[in-house]
Amino acid sequence: GQQVMQIPQYQHVQEGEDFTTYCNSSTTLSNIQWYKQRPGGHPVFLIQLVKSGEVKKQKRLTFQFGEAKKNSSLHITATQTTDVGTYFCAGPGGGADGLTFGKGTHLIIQP
Amino acid sequence: GAVVSQHPSWVICKSGTSVKIECRSLDFQATTMFWYRQFPKQSLMLMATSNEGSKATYEQGVEKDKFLINHASLTLSTLTVTSAHPEDSSFYICSAGEGANYGYTFGSGTRLTVV
Numbered sequence: 001g002q003q004v005m006q007i008p009q010y011q012h013v014q015e016g017e018d019f020t021t022y023c024n025s026s027t028t029l030s031n032i033q034w035y036k037q038r039p040g041g042h043p044v045f046l047i048q049l050v051k052s053g054e055v056k057k058q059k060r061l062t063f064q065f066g067e068a069k070k071n072s073s074l075h076i077t078a079t080q081t082t083d084v085g086t087y088f089c090a091g092p093g094g095g096a097d098g099l100t101f102g103k104g105t106h107l108i109i110q111p
Numbered sequence: 112g113a114v115v116s117q118h119p120s121w122v123i124c125k126s127g128t129s130v131k132i133e134c135r136s137l138d139f140q141a142t143t144m145f146w147y148r149q150f151p152k153q154s155l156m157l158m159a160t161s162n163e164g165s166k167a168t169y170e171q172g173v174e175k176d177k178f179l180i181n182h183a184s185l186t187l188s189t190l191t192v193t194s195a196h197p198e199d200s201s202f203y204i205c206s207a208g209e210g211a212n213y214g215y216t217f218g219s220g221t222r223l224t225v226v
Binding site: 033035041042043044045046047048088093098099100101102103104106 | 145152153154155156157160170204206213214215216217218219220
């Protein structure tokens with residue numbers, strides 16, 4: 001079945017530093033979604049990318065979808081303590097429209 | 112935006128008993144809902160797709176007789192963990208959406224502890 005790999009598993013940064021997480025799929029994706037899960041919380045939808053080479057920005061967050069639609073990245077500029085959490089990428093797979101999640105990247109910020 | 116309500120938030124039960132978890136879409140109708148399981152510091156694993164008015168679709172390796180899913184209305188899906196055992200202890204989360212292009216809204220999750 002489809003697999004979605006995500007690295008790194010953990011990322012420690014100093015507050016104010018940038019952060020990037022990468023996602024790679026074994027197959028071409030029709031779309032990719034990104035979610036954020038705060039410690040003890042539930043995943044919250046951030047964005048969906050659909051087009052090849054697409055780049056979308058949300059304030060300090062930049063999302064990219066690769067030309068081959070097999071990889072994606074999330075970049076956070078100048079991290080803040082509120083950015084702490086686990087960031088998951090997810091692609092279509094399983095069930096009707098169920099999602100296959102990457103393992104997630106745990107972002108830890110040191111003040 | 113879309114709101115998905117999940118109850119209970121946490122439950123502790125004795126081994127051998129059954130536990131029911133409810134997932135409701137509050138401001139939209141959901142013909143399809145999804146149930147995930149998440150172990151500590153791990154990813155979400157899709158367990159099954161809940162289909163309103165028909166049988167659920169289970170992912171490979173998920174026991175359908177163990178995890179009973181009922182989706183009797185357009186706003187409610189339930190997951191019953193039958194004859195629970197300590198290894199069933201986990202975080203169970205449901206999700207629904209207004210369309211695959213709009214992302215999915217997750218419930219707040221249910222932390223199940225079987226003792």
